[in-house]
Structure formats: C-alpha cells, structure tokens
Amino acid sequence: MEPMRLRELAVQLDAELIGDGEVVITGAAGLEHAGAGDITFVARPALAGRLAGSPAAAVIVGPHQAPDRPALRVADPYRAFASLLARLATPLDRLFPPGVHPTAVVDRGAALGDGVSVGPHAVVGPGCRLGDRVRLGAHVVLEADVAIGESSVLYPHVVVRERCRLGQRVVLHPGCVIGADGFGYLPGPAGLEKIPQIGIVVVEDDVELGAGTCVDRATTGATVIGAGTKLDNLVQVGHNVRIGRHSVFSAQTGISGSCEIGDGVSMGGQVGLADHIKVGDGVKVGAKSGLHKDVPDGGVVFGYPALDAAESMRIAAALRRLPDLVRKVAQLERALASRPPEKEA
C-alpha cells in the first residue's frame, strides 16, 4: 500500500484515533503476520493478549479495548480491517483491463454490455449475453447461449457450458466448471448408456465458487445455486441439486444428484451427501461427514455416517473406551461364571 499516516486512515475508515496520528502505516496484516510498519486488528477482546508481542505499528480495536499502541477504534474491528483490505487489493482493472483483447474469440452473435472485459484467448460463443462490467479472465470459455449478469467476474480458465445462466456479481475462481454433463447412465445390452443431460445450471446473484469447483447441468430443468451462497475450492455439485441462499460449503465437499439444500446451511470440508438428500435451513454439517438421510431445519450433524452432532461426539468419546470395554466384559463374564445363579446356590 501507499504509506499513509494513521490519522488519514482514521478518516478513511471513519474511526476514532487513539494515540499518535503521525505514525506511518505501510501495510496491513493479521495479528500473526503483522510486521513493523503494519496496522493489524484485534477482532475480540479475548485475543488482545496476543497483541503485546506484535511489532505492528498500530491496531484497530473495538469499543471496550485499551490498546497498547496507536490505534483506531471502531464498532467492528474485523469489518473495518476487511474494508481496509478492499482498499489495498489489486484493482480489478489491472487484472481485467476493459475491452476485448485482440486474441479473444467473440462470436458475432454475442451481446456484450458496457465496460465488459474479455481477456486474452477467451472464447465467447454464439448467443452469449454479458451484462455491463462483466469481466472474463484469460482463457475463459463460454459455450453457446450463456447469460451472465452485471459485474460478474470469471477468473482465468473458467468454463461455462451452453445455456447456463449466471446472475449479477457472481465470482468464479480459476478452473471452475459450470454445466458439465450430470452423471447418469442406464444399463444396456452393450454396457452403460448415457442419459443425455439437457438441463442447465443457474447460478444466482452474489454467488462465489472456488477454484476447480464443478457444478453439473441438470438432466432436465436446472441445477441451482441460490443467491449469496459461497462454495470453496474443488467442490462437486451433482445434477439437479438445488442449494438455497447464503449457504457456505468448505473445500472438497461433494453433493450428489438431486439433493435439496436449504438457506443458511454451512458444511465443513470433505463432506459428502448421498443423492436425493434433503437438508433443511440453517443446518450445520461437520467436516468430513457422510450424510445418507435428510436433516431437518436447524440440525447440527457430524460423522460417518452422520448423526446428531452431540450424539456423534458422545460416541467418539466412548470409542476411546471401547478396547477397555472389551476387556472388562470378558472379565465380567469370567467373574460371573464363578457365581452360580441363585437357584443353584
């Protein structure tokens, strides 16, 4: 970042200045990585103890913290820090210069909005419609008749297959694949016969999908990723799946075909769902869980096979006593054998 005095930053972040406003800030970093010229932040008072050892020049704190160095006080330190990061991020215009790169292949039948950026070697098929300020990185491929809403960003090497639709402000990271064929076959006399996958994928507004994440097109109708939902890297979403709004799945999670996931669902990494599972609103699924049945609204599940999380934790704790239990039961059996039943006494 451009070096800046703490008092200038206070104005930009609408923060209360505490201590020396003339301190020069040259960067921003989390508590663990902050160096001598950096401004850092303490998200919760409980973490304030870690600040003492940091060489950071300044700190963003919340209402009830007494900082040990020049500081900015705000209502929500993490949010203020995030807004600072946004100012420091590489501008999208450097990564995606406006205009169509001369090496891009844009079909004459495609319609591009104002301020669209099409990167080197990108391919835009016939019938595509790109909203204003859509940005396509190098090597992005849009097959025929893809529609993308305003201000969406597709990083290099994204592929969107024919007829799929992306909403506004969608972000797709490198290598993301939208609309590959769903995985469906029928047994036939000469082997498996493919069930054609003629549906599409609909990615609603404000969705973000990670690097290498794959969302398959529906057999008929649409696979849907609801507005505001965020999927991490290398996630698999099968055909005909419907994911609700504002849900969050960590990396390498896999959702089998025809699952229906609610709003505000969070899943850890490497979770797997069998096909046709229904997961209600607000459900939380622990990392690496394997679900083979429905979960009602608000459920918290964990394990393989997944159970209610509290039960799963009790089982995990009891498991550590299992080898001992095997021994104890054998002892009990021997002990009891030495005590004949009452009637024989």
Add this chain to the structure above:
Amino acid sequence: MEPMRLRELAVQLDAELIGDGEVVITGAAGLEHAGAGDITFVARPALAGRLAGSPAAAVIVGPHQAPDRPALRVADPYRAFASLLARLATPLDRLFPPGVHPTAVVDRGAALGDGVSVGPHAVVGPGCRLGDRVRLGAHVVLEADVAIGESSVLYPHVVVRERCRLGQRVVLHPGCVIGADGFGYLPGPAGLEKIPQIGIVVVEDDVELGAGTCVDRATTGATVIGAGTKLDNLVQVGHNVRIGRHSVFSAQTGISGSCEIGDGVSMGGQVGLADHIKVGDGVKVGAKSGLHKDVPDGGVVFGYPALDAAESMRIAAALRRLPDLVRKVAQLERALASRPPEKEA
C-alpha cells in the same frame, strides 16, 4: 424443443398412444421438474403416485401402469425418456463446428481424420493422430504423439499429455487431465528425488471421464481405464492403476497407485483406495469408504476402514448404543462387586 403433438412423439419413440394424441408437447422433464407443456415419465409403478400432483401434459409409462392423462406406453419408460432427451440435446455440431478453428495451433506432423473439429485456441502437438469425427473443444491441449479414436469428444480445457492413447467414442469433460506424472519419489541425500514417469495412459473405447478428473501416467507401461467405464468429476486415478470394463465411480473418489480394479465395479463418491489393492469383478463400494485391503469378486463393502457392508451396518447400528454400553458395563462392575464369588460365600 420444437412443439410436437403426442401422436407424432408416439411414432418417433415407437410407443403405444393412450388417450388424446392431439396434446401439444413443448418440453420434457423428470417428474419433479415437469411443467404444464412437458412430457414426463414414470420409471417404476411404485412412483406412479407422484404423478397425480404433476402439471405435466403427458407421461411415458410402462406395461402395467394405468396413466391418469394422455400417455405413451413403452417397455422401458426411462430408456424411452432418455432417447427423447437425446433428440432434444444441443447438437454436437453447434458445440463443436467441423473444421479447424483459425486460432487453433495444429502441428504439421499431426494427422487429422475426416470431419474432425478443433476448437478455438486448441493445441495439437507433433505426431498426434485423430480419428474421424474427433471433436476437440476450445483450449484443449494434446501434447506430442497423442492418439485418439473415432468420434471421441474432448470438452474445453482438457489436457492430454504426450503419447497417451484414447479409444473410440471417449468423452472427456472440461478440465480433465490425462497423463500427468504419477506421484513417485525416492528419498535422497538432499530431499526427495523424482522417479521419472515414462509410461502412458490408455483410455479404452466408450469411457467417459468427468470434469476435473485426473488420470496419471504410469511409471512404466500404462495406466488403463477399461472400455465402457465411467468416472464422475474430480476423481483421482494414480499411476499404474488398471480399471476394468464397465465400472462406475462417483465423484471425488481416489484410486492410489498400482490398484487393480475389476469389471462392473461400482464405487460411491469420495471413496479412497490404498495403493496396490485388488478389487474383484462386480464389487460394490459404499460412498466415502476407505479400502486398505483386497476385495474378492462380488464383494459389497462399506466403511472406514471398509468391511463387508452387512458387518459395517451392524457396527454402525451398535455404535449408537456404545455410550449406553459404557454405562451399563460400569453398573455391572459395581453390581458384581457387591456379589462376592462363590467360594467366599
């Protein structure tokens, strides 16, 4: 689809017409997604109850079903529906126009069959041989000396490394990587030393590999995917693996090096196999299982570590009683302590 009367569709699908043949069909969709103008299908009589609430205009049924609306009767409703979907699918010629796109880079030493399609920015290396009607999507990269059989389809962003061989009618989805180096190192004085991977990958006829799926080249010889086998998205196949014919693996499954998998094997998603495992013909592996030893022909296994599925189910059921069992054993110990052995009595 082009609107069409039900009686016309009956002729095309060689089906018996039941009821009003003048009904106009404007689309096709599964039971859950069918709208007012759609034709849908009921795969099994057990599902017929779900039809009642559907707005579908018509339905494809099997021999022993009495439909509640205009219908087509066939021997196998799902297969007839699939054949209808095939008529409705986007023609491959729209996705892969015949000919070599002017931006493609095709080495002079490559040999292309009749009717080959090479998409924008695709790269075909020296010594490659493409059979008739092979279709390469945008940005496909074939390294030197790759051979591809007739009518195979490589979607955008597929990479096939040098000397690998694909059979006829192979389908590779976007981002699939064939022939990357196997993962092999030897400990050396300065760290791990790479074992060069000079083998290849052989993908036999009618194989379909999903988006982002990776099949590594062999150290020597070949990694082989047998004819008719279908792998879903983000599957990993290590070096020197041999997979038989007509096997089916779901998404995110991983097969470690030198495994030998039989014919007609099915694996759920996120399954993992340790290296050098032998899996017999017709084996079924439940989702998320972890196999560390061989499975004989016809085996059905599940769990982590994987066991015979019936045993694994019994254990999973018993696990829910484990916390209770811990308590009971403690009670038994206390109770027995209050009953001295016979000889002390």
Add this chain to the structure above:
Amino acid sequence: MEPMRLRELAVQLDAELIGDGEVVITGAAGLEHAGAGDITFVARPALAGRLAGSPAAAVIVGPHQAPDRPALRVADPYRAFASLLARLATPLDRLFPPGVHPTAVVDRGAALGDGVSVGPHAVVGPGCRLGDRVRLGAHVVLEADVAIGESSVLYPHVVVRERCRLGQRVVLHPGCVIGADGFGYLPGPAGLEKIPQIGIVVVEDDVELGAGTCVDRATTGATVIGAGTKLDNLVQVGHNVRIGRHSVFSAQTGISGSCEIGDGVSMGGQVGLADHIKVGDGVKVGAKSGLHKDVPDGGVVFGYPALDAAESMRIAAALRRLPDLVRKVAQLERALASRPPEKEA
C-alpha cells in the same frame, strides 16, 4: 528407448555386469509390466521370488541377490532404475520448445531469462519475472507481477495469480491453480461479505504440485509451501497455511486455513485438517484421517476423528467385536438379575 546392449548400460549406470553382456535391451519396466526385451529391477531381496515368472531380458539387483538371468548389480536398484528412466523420458525440449510461441501473449513489462520457453496461447502478465530456462506449457496464465525462479516447469493450463512467487526447479502439473482467493467472509446485513484476500502464495524451491491442486493466497502475508515439498493431485491448501520442507501429501488431501505443518510430514490421500491446526515435524497421517487438533513432532495419527495410530488400530479391531459386545452385556445383565446382591441373600 534406443536398443542397447546390457554391457553398454552397465557402463552408463556404473553397475557390475553379471552374465551375458551382449543381451539387447529395448525397454525398461517394473517387475509387473516388464516384457521380453525389457530390463527390470528387484528393489528388495524379498521380491526376488517374483522375478522367476518374468520374461524380462535382464534385471538390476542389489548386493546380496543372485539373479537368474543377465543382470546389473548396484548398491540401490530402485535408484539405478530411476536414473535409467530419466534417460528414457521424453526430453523437456520436445514438450517445451525454447522460445516464445507466436500465439503467446507476453506483456512488454515482463522480463524473461535466457532459454525460457513460453508455449502456445500462454499469457504472461505485466511485471512478471521468469528466471533462466523457465518453461511454460500451452495455456499457462501468469497474472501480473508473478516471479518464477530458474528451471521451473509449468505444465499446460496452470494458473498463477498476481504477485505470487515460485522458487527454482518448481514443477506444477496441468490445471494447478496458485493464488486463488482464500475463502473468507464476514456475516453482514445483506448476506456474507467477502474479506479481500490481498496476500500471496510463496512456493519454495524444488516443490512439485499435482494436477488440479489449488493453493489459495493469504488474506495478508503469504501462504507458504516449503522447499522440496511434494503435493499430489487435487490437493487443497487454504489461505495462510504454512507447510514446511520435504513434506509429502497424497491426492485429494485438504488443509484448512492457517494450519502450520512441519518438515518431513507425510499424509495419505483424502486427509482433512480443520483450520488453525499445528502439525509437528516428521508427523505421519494415515489416509482419509480427519484432524481437528494439533499433533506434536513425530506423531503418527490415523482415523476420523484422528487419534494416535496405535490407539486407532485397537479401536478399529475392537469395533468388529462391538455387535457381539452389545449381546454379551445384555446377557450379563440378565444373568446378574438372577443373582441377587449379597445383602439380600
């Protein structure tokens, strides 16, 4: 390979010739794949029995083996075989011809060392710096200000985002993505708000990363992959992770954000780590394990949730007796009910 007499090969590999040096060798292959003209190797005396049935023309053996056919004797047969494979591998110059391909897009502000190869349609952004003999395959995309050390090799379709840094002799396999945004959001009034990810990725010398593997950029600071570390295909490394030197992770393993992994750590495939976990030097993690807490130096862990491997094995063994244990405890309860306590006697 070019046909060669065994005595010539003995000279090249600095090996002791045993038996007929005039045998013509036409290829090299592991014991299981070796054909009639091949030379193979026996890594350990325990495997010598398998040699008998092999049609191999010759064999590389260790000090204390008595071969049944013409042979080369060396101190370390596997290493000698690997060095033979290196001679047989396709030369990098055939895969990556020196020079910049005319279809590549190299920004004028990029600096290229001597002997650099830039493949067809590759994109090198402004401010990039490539060391001598760096090789970029077809369709590689380097965003702005990427730095790559000498002799590194990026296979086709690799993406490296802005400002990330690769060391010397780094190898990235097809579809590898370096520097995509880390997965971080804050809850906001209208849904999740993105935390900008302005850090970078640092990949140190001699690192090799597999096909489809994703390493996310840090929120601030750097995600670091230590020198000599090797990650297999489809591995996920979250933001702010630090992996030490000479560690090895198998395919589809996932490391959540801010984990710190030591030197010489080995992980099997499909392992998952929760965020902020610390894993010490020399730790071994069994395949498919799920770690949710720290592991000290030298730890050997396994399972989900992961425990000390020996304990995990005992539990796995005891689990097979669990259904039986449930029955036994029920029997014990019945038996004890028929034996009233002492005081009642």
